[in-house]
Amino acid sequence: MENNMTTTDNGKTASIISYFTIIGWLIAYFAMHKDNKTELGSYQLRQTLLLNIIAIVLGWGVSFILGILIVTTGILSLVYISHLVQLAIFIIWIIGLIGAINGQKKPMPIIGEKAQTMFDSI
Numbered sequence: 143m144e145n146n147m148t149t150t151d152n153g154k155t156a157s158i159i160s161y162f163t164i165i166g167w168l169i170a171y172f173a174m175h176k177d178n179k180t181e182l183g184s185y186q187l188r189q190t191l192l193l194n195i196i197a198i199v200l201g202w203g204v205s206f207i208l209g210i211l212i213v214t215t216g217i218l219s220l221v222y223i224s225h226l227v228q229l230a231i232f233i234i235w236i237i238g239l240i241g242a243i244n245g246q247k248k249p250m251p252i253i254g255e256k257a258q259t260m261f262d263s264i
Contacts, residue, residue: 153180157242160190161235167194171264185247188264189238192257193250197231 153175160170160183167190175183204227208220234250241248249255 153182154242154245156180156183157186157245158239160187161239161242164194164198167191182245182247184264185258186238186242188257188261189250189254191261191264192253193231193235193238196253200227200231 156170156174159174160167167187170183170190171187175187204224208224212218212220234252237248238250238254241250249258
């Protein structure tokens with residue numbers, strides 16, 4: 143009984159740590175999950191991997207495109223689009239983190255189910 147509780151706690155800890163940047167994800171995966179896989183840890187790691195990838199790609203892509211648009215049009219208020227994208231990612235992150243803290247396998251909005259099929263080997 144005690145080993146089962148430890149396994150659940152390790153999965154929860156890895157789940158929570160994976161939400162803190164890509165470095166947190168790498169620590170959670172390699173130091174905590176790789177040799178002691180749990181269902182909860184796998185579930186949350188898949189979600190946070192996709193969230194990190196999306197955040198990086200959107201961050202660079204939106205910044206690049208908006209930078210070009212701002213330079214060519216001079217409309218500085220286009221920066222607010224970047225802020226809206228960042229806010230959306232942050233809200234999705236908070237929802238996922240709350241699920242991890244509660245030890246739930248609750249999918250993040252928009253990306254949760256896709257992450258489970260894209261990274262099913264984790």
